[in-house]
Amino acid sequence: MYNSKIMGVGSYLPPNKVTNHDLEKIIDTNDEWIRQRSGIEERYWAPKEMGTVDLAENASLEAIEKSGLDKSEIDFIICASISNDADIPGTGCFLQARLGLGEVPTLDIRQQCSGFVYATFMANQFIESGMYKNILVVGVELQSRGINKTTEGRDIAVLFGDGAGAMVLSRDDSGDSKVIASDLHSDGRFAKELWISAPGSCAGREDRLNKEIMENGEHFPYMNGKVVFVHAIKKMSQTVINVLEKAKMPKEDIGCYLFHQANLRINQKVQETLGLSNDQVFNTIQKYGNTTAATIPIGLADALKEGKIKRGDHIIFAAFGSGFSWGSILLKY
Ligand code: UT7
Secondary structure (H helix, E strand, C coil), X not given: CCEEEEEEEEEECCCCEEEHHHHHCCCCCCHHHHHHHHCXXXXXXXXXXXXHXXXXXXXXXXXXXXXXXXXXXXXXXXXXXXXXXXXXXXXXXXXXXXXXXXXXXXXXXXXXXXHHHHHHHHHHHHHHCCCCCEEEEEEXXXXXXXXXXXXXXXXXXXXXXXXXXXXXXXXXXXXXXXXXXXXXXXXXXXXXXXXXXXXXXXXXXXXXXXXHHHHCCCCCCEECHHHHHHHHHHHHHHHHHHHHHHHCCCHHHCCEEEECCCCHHHHHHHHHHHXXXXXXECCCHHHHCECHHHHHHHHHHHHHHCCCCCCCCEEEEEEEECCCEEEEEEXXX
């Protein structure tokens, strides 16, 4: 069995910064409500000229450059996103063409906010088994184009941001770096507590998408915020406990906990539940909002740039989101 090493990490935020005050101009909301309820101060929304693949490409190029590898050495791409350029195919294919990676296989996964945790888990399995050597793992979202940016959609519109993060995960024979433990879960009984029902082929519909569906706003995300909030705290805390137990490591041995960023209050409660110090957690929601599958790799890139993570450190990725799906990965960087 081989081990995985993070060779390079990159991130990209599109040019348009949108502050809470900017949102006050288009939605009946206010800076105080958004800060108090979510912790968010600003986020980035991509300009019309950019698509999901553009964000993914920029983050990927940085990750590949930092890895020191030639892009021709990438032998697999796993791309996590729920806001792709097209309904089909997924962003992985567009990204592969953009990067000029010939016929390298791509796999798109849509596991919502847990997408990057699932993608990392899968990439590690392929590396441990010897199947692939250098995998480009991407989390990318362009959510701003799919949310209801009117007062009707304000409970969701103010929370989401666009961005991308990418990581090159490679086979490492030294054993210095590795994924030590992982813990994945889902519970589909809660699927409709946070979902976008259209385009979709559910029973009773004539079309996946039509005028009537759009008039009903079924193509916009729906979230039962309070139910999601409560479960996010409980499940994200539990998955961290599970992964620490699997690794037989005390919580103090983890240098950096990278939690999904959906709400600062969720993460503060998780931190309190687990008894973690401020030094151990790294929150980015204030600057970027909730960037769904891109959140953890963007946080990873920032944490590395700020020197919060160094070679040899133990880190945990943990996420919770629509599905419900959640999980965590404990690795030695
Ligand atoms: O990434 C996927 C996982 N997502 C999450 O984990 C999100 C989980 N949920 C949450 O983060 C929170 O539930 C929210 C931030 C979405 C909402 O916070 P809340 O404290 O649960 O607020 P609420 O839904 O109870 O709304 C309170 C009030 C309502 O008004 P009334 O009925 O009390 O008069 C809302 O209409 O706030 C109103 N409201 C807003 N007011 C100003 C809702 N959205 C807004 C807004 N600006 N943007």
